[in-house]
Amino acid sequence: MTPTKIHLITVIQGLILLVYKDAHAHHFEALSLNGVVYRHSGTYYSAKSAEAKGRQWIRELRHNK
Numbered sequence: 001m002t003p004t005k006i007h008l009i010t011v012i013q014g015l016i017l018l019v020y021k022d023a024h025a026h027h028f029e030a031l032s033l034n035g036v037v038y039r040h041s042g043t044y045y046s047a048k049s050a051e052a053k054g055r056q057w058i059r060e061l062r063h064n065k
Contacts (some may be wrong), residue, residue, distance in 0.1 A: 007047035013062045017054045019047055028054035030061065 002023040010017050016031040025043035028050045040057060044050035
């Protein structure tokens, strides 16, 4: 069993961006400070590309509120 590895935890515009790698690829999720999880279904080949897309995605989430 391959463990999940966390690459980044940071706060962007009030959301926690979590970038991690599982056995298949890199992924990201955004978590609100009150516990809401915003899941993204994309997969990425590197932590850097997952982080870049996650930052963009959070900006879009916040812009559309």
